[in-house]
Amino acid sequence: MKNIAIIGGSGFIGTRLIEELGKETRYTVGNFDKQTSEKYPALTTILNVTNESEIEKQLRRCDCVVLLAAEHRDDVSPVKLYYDVNVQGTKNVLGAMDKNGINTIIFTSSVAVYGLNKPCPDENSEIDPFNHYGKSKFEGEEALREWYNKDTAKRTLIILRPTVVFGPNNKGNVYNLLKQIVNGNFLMIGKGENKKSMSFINNIAGFIKFVIDNNYSGYHLYNYADKPDLTTNELLKAVEESLQKKLPSVRIPYPIGYAAGVAFDIMAKITGKKFAISSVRVKKFCSTTEFSSAKLLSTGYKPSLSLQEGINITVKSIVEANKTH
Numbered sequence: 001m002k003n004i005a006i007i008g009g010s011g012f013i014g015t016r017l018i019e020e021l022g023k024e025t026r027y028t029v030g031n032f033d034k035q036t037s038e039k040y041p042a043l044t045t046i047l048n049v050t051n052e053s054e055i056e057k058q059l060r061r062c063d064c065v066v067l068l069a070a071e072h073r074d075d076v077s078p079v080k081l082y083y084d085v086n087v088q089g090t091k092n093v094l095g096a097m098d099k100n101g102i103n104t105i106i107f108t109s110s111v112a113v114y115g116l117n118k119p120c121p122d123e124n125s126e127i128d129p130f131n132h133y134g135k136s137k138f139e140g141e142e143a144l145r146e147w148y149n150k151d152t153a154k155r156t157l158i159i160l161r162p163t164v165v166f167g168p169n170n171k172g173n174v175y176n177l178l179k180q181i182v183n184g185n186f187l188m189i190g191k192g193e194n195k196k197s198m199s200f201i202n203n204i205a206g207f208i209k210f211v212i213d214n215n216y217s218g219y220h221l222y223n224y225a226d227k228p229d230l231t232t233n234e235l236l237k238a239v240e241e242s243l244q245k246k247l248p249s250v251r252i253p254y255p256i257g258y259a260a261g262v263a264f265d266i267m268a269k270i271t272g273k274k275f276a277i278s279s280v281r282v283k284k285f286c287s288t289t290e291f292s293s294a295k296l297l298s299t300g301y302k303p304s305l306s307l308q309e310g311i312n313i314t315v316k317s318i319v320e321a322n323k324t325h
Contacts, residue, residue, distance in 0.1 A: 001026060001027070001028060002026060002027050002028070002063045002064060002212075003027075003028050003030070003061055003062045003063045003064075004021060004027055004028070004029050004030070004062070004063065004064050004065075004066060004212065005030050005032060005058070005059055005062040005064070005065050005066070006018060006029060006030065006031050006032065006066045006068060007032045007033070007047070007049060007055075007065060007066065007067050007068060007069050007093060008032075008033055008049075008067065008068035008069030008070065009029075009031035009032065009033055009037060009040075009043075009044075009066075009068060010031060010033035010034075010035045010036065010037040010038070010040075010044060011033070011068060012165065012167070012169075012170045012171075012172070012201060013068055013108065013165060013201065013204060013205060013208075014031065014033070014037070014066075014068050015037060015038075015039050015040070016167070016201050016202065016205035017066065017068075017205040017208055017209065018031060018037070018039075018040050018043065019039075019205075020205050020206060020208075020209045021209060021212070024213075027212075029043060030043060030045065030058075030062070031043045031044045031045070032044075032045050032047040032055075032058055033045075033046070033047060033069070034046065034047065034048045034069075045058055049069050049085060049089030049090075049092055049093060050084055050085065050088065050089055050092065051092070052092035052095050052096055055092055055093055055095075055096035056095070056096040056099050056100065058096075059096050059097060059100045059102060060100055062100065062102055063102065063104065064102070064104040064105070064106070064212065065093065065097060065102060065104065065105045065106070066105075066106045066208065066212075067090065067093055067105060067106070067107045067108070068108050069085065069089060070085060070086050070108070070137070071084075071085045071086055071133070071136075072110075072133055075268075075274055075278065075280075076132075076133075079132050082132045082133055082135075082136040083132075083136050083139070085136075086133075086136035086137055086139070086140045087136050087139045087140050087143065089140075090107070090140040090143050090144060091143050093105070094143065094144070094147045098147075103151075103154050103155045103156060104155070104156040105144065105156070105157055105158075106158045106160070106208060106211060106212070107140070107141070107144055107157070107158070107159050107160070108160050108162060109137045109138070109140065109141050109159050109160065109161045110133065110134060110137045110161055110162065111161045111162065111163050111197070111223060111225075111289070111291050112129055112130075112131065112133055112134030112137060113127050113129050113134050113137055113138040113141070113161065114126070114127065114128060114129070114134075114291070115128035115129055115130045115134065116130050116283070116284070116287040116288075116289065117287050117288050118288075120290045120291060120292050121223075121291055121292065122223065122291075122292035122294065122295065123161075123221045123222065123223055123292075123295055131280070141159055144157055144159065145157070145219070148219055152218070152219070156216060156217045156218060156219075157218075157219045157220070158211055158216055158219075158220045158221075158222075159220070159221045159222070160204075160207070160208070160222055160224050161221070161222065161223045161224065161291075162199050162204055162223075162224040162225075163196075163197035163198055163199050163223070163224065163225040163289065163291055164196070164197075164198055164199065164289070165198075165199045165200075165201055165204055166178070166198060166199070166200065166201065166310070166314060167200055167201030167202065167310065167313070167314055168201075168313060168314055168317035168318075169317065170201065170314075173281065173284070173285075174198060174314075175314065176276065177285075178239060178311070178314055178315055178318060179318050181236070181239050181247065182239075182243065182315060182318045182319060182322070183318075183322070184248075186247070186248075187250065187252055188232075188236070188249075188250065188251045188252065189251070189252045189253075189254060189257035189282060189285060189286060190232070190251070190252075190253070190254040190257065190285070190286040191251075191254075192231060192232040192233035192236070192251070193231055193232070193233065194231060194232055194286060194287060194288040194289075195229045195230065195231050195288050195289075195290040196229060196230055196231070196232065196235065196288075196289055196290070197225035197226075197227075197229045197289060197290050197291045197293075198225065198226060198229075198230070198307065198310075199224050199225055199226050200226050200303070200305055200307065200309075200310030200313075200314075201310075202303075202304055202305055202310070203226055203303035203304060203305060203310070204224050206301075206303065206304055207224060207296070207301050207303075210299070210301045221295075222293075222295055222296045222299075223291045223292060223293050223295065223296060224293060224296060225291050225292075225293040225296075226303055226306075226307045226310065227293060227307070228307070229290045230307070232285075235311075238307075238308055238311050239311065239315060241308075242311055242312045242315040242316070243315060243319075254282075254286050257282050257286070258279060258282050258283065258286075260277060260282070261277055261278050261279035261280070261281065261282035261283070262279045264277045264278055264279075265278055265279050
């Protein structure tokens with residue numbers, strides 16, 4: 001029996017991962033999060049990664065840690081929170097692991113460490129984050145590598161850099177985009193020729209379970225993306241297929257869309273409110289975020305669903321949710 005501690009398991013990936021691991025009698029799973037899991041409250045222990053002494057108490061008798069906890073929104077304030085959670089929080093978990101003799105950790109980083117508009121970066125590409133989220137996640141990675149290098153014979157470190165993750169009931173950028181399209185509130189900005197690498201929730205949770213199932217040892221770093229990558233135009237066509245209807249063809253030029261985003265940024269500062277549109281989100285929407293996952297393919301992992309199937313499932317969940325409101 002392997003005892004697995006999922007830190008940050010109340011979130012989107014964690015909830016799905018608990019479901020996957022729960023199918024196996026050989027695993028016992030505990031969720032440690034600052035918020036109670038809506039789906040698995042009985043498995044949840046309230047925990048904040050900024051509190052190392054509390055982590056130390058809760059990780060006793062654990063064999064493996066999956067660290068999902070992160071500050072990841074585009075508009076986190078103050079900025080210091082990115083580093084308190086994504087960097088110092090990681091160091092706190094490692095300190096607690098050392099005190100409990102735990103030598104295996106799986107960490108979800110992000111392709112944000114590469115920056116925007118890069119030519120399909122792989123795991124050896126230059127690190128060039130454009131925001132504090134990407135910077136703090138890479139600093140967290142560095143803390144993990146330093147920990148691993150202190151005892152490579154005993155320790156195991158797996159770092160995943162997922163592309164944007166989507167699926168039913170997620171509040172992330174792709175889900176919100178699909179929701180806007182389904183609800184007829186979507187306005188296309190730019191030419192739509194930029195490519196996007198995406199990850200469907202079932203598949204990335206499945207890969208983390210695959211790593212645990214196969215008892216990986218040593219140091220491993222993987223980008224995660226479900227292929228093939230789609231242009232924004234191809235994504236819209238995929239949604240049209242799922243909805244079986246034609247979408248409006250109106251497009252807003254990028255300069256106008258970006259200016260609107262800046263205007264919403266100003267309004268947010270004045271009013272203290274958060275808006276769905278911002279200059280960062282417009283920039284990310286119109287940027288190419290395409291990443292290589294060739295190394296991951298070499299592991300032999302087979303995603304359970306195709307990207308189109310993931311889009312279909314997500315779109316269907318939005319349509320069904322609309323019927324109940």
